[in-house]
Amino acid sequence: xxxxxxxxxxxxxxxxxxxxxxxxxxxxxxxxxxxxxxxxxxxxxxxxxxxxxxxxxxxxxxxxxxxxxxxxxxxxxxxxxxxxxxxxxxxxxxxxxxxxxxxxxxxxxxxxxxxxxxxxxxxxxxxxxxxxxxxxxxxxxxxxxxxxxxxxxxxxxxxxxxxxxxxxxxxxxxxxxxxxxxxxxxxxxxxxxxxxxxxxxxxxxxxxxxxx
Numbered sequence: 001x002x003x004x005x006x007x008x009x010x011x012x013x014x015x016x017x018x019x020x021x022x023x024x025x026x027x028x029x030x031x032x033x034x035x036x037x038x039x040x041x042x043x044x045x046x047x048x049x050x051x052x053x054x055x056x057x058x059x060x061x062x063x064x065x066x067x068x069x070x071x072x073x074x075x076x077x078x079x080x081x082x083x084x085x086x087x088x089x090x091x092x093x094x095x096x097x098x099x100x101x102x103x104x105x106x107x108x109x110x111x112x113x114x115x116x117x118x119x120x121x122x123x124x125x126x127x128x129x130x131x132x133x134x135x136x137x138x139x140x141x142x143x144x145x146x147x148x149x150x151x152x153x154x155x156x157x158x159x160x161x162x163x164x165x166x167x168x169x170x171x172x173x174x175x176x177x178x179x180x181x182x183x184x185x186x187x188x189x190x191x192x193x194x195x196x197x198x199x200x201x202x203x204x205x206x207x208x209x210x211x212x
Contacts (some may be wrong), residue, residue: 014098016122017105020167024101024160028108031161039161043111046158049151050126053082053133056148060141065208069195072208074140076195077188078133085132085180089123089173098122102163110163123173124165130155131177139185152177 017024031039057078064072098121102114130152138145156170165173199209 014096014122015104016098016166016168017101021101021105024166025105025108027160027167028105028163031111031163032109039111042158042161045154046126046162046164047112049155049158050129052151053130053137053148056137056144056151057133060137060144063141063144067208069192069199070189071140072199073191073195074136074185074188077184077191078136078140081136081181081184081188082129082132084184085128085177086125088180089125089128089176092123092176093120093125096120096122098166098169100164101166108163112162112164115164121165122169123176124156124159124169125173126159127152127156127165127170127173128177128180131174132181133177135178135181136185139182139189 031042057075060075060078061072064075099117100115100119100121102108102110103117130148134145134148134152137148152174156174159165159170160167198204
């Protein structure tokens with residue numbers, strides 16, 4: 001475990017500990033008392049788990065090659081939807097400027113290095129990306145969407161467990177990801193006529209022939 005670094009003289013920015021700092025500290029205590037293997041597993045997932053969503057998008061693309069063009073359009077839009085959600089979340093971070101709990105609360109221990117003083121906590125980028133990806137995939141492929149949704153929940157939970165975020169950072173991050181992704185995923189289906197045209201051109205091997 002990596003000890004946290006606390007502010008020395010005064011608060012750098014917004015203090016979110018008054019919202020659910022007690023819950024964060026309780027979860028942090030569970031993490032400190034947990035078996036080492038469990039902490040390392042959660043830490044690994046928290047650091048590398050976003051790659052799973054990229055793999056799910058590749059899987060969705062492969063399955064969409066035999067689906068109708070609206071499905072393929074939504075799959076192709078999924079990475080762009082995630083980027084849009086990340087941009088919106090970055091704007092929120094810069095407005096709120098909430099100090100990380102691992103820098104704010106005494107007596108807590110982070111499982112990973114606490115981000116720098118200006119790497120703001122609210123909302124959680126990891127959670128936004130995960131839930132935006134899961135939502136986009138759900139509109140394209142229900143089965144993969146449910147798998148991604150479970151992975152997104154685990155990602156959000158891991159960010160609190162490792163000490164990087166308050167629970168409210170994760171909850172709002174999930175909301176931002178979903179709210180940004182839903183309208184964009186619905187709009188993506190309207191690009192189906194373009195996908196139809198591309199499927200009879202040079203991109204046919206990549207986009208597939210669609211539903212029979």
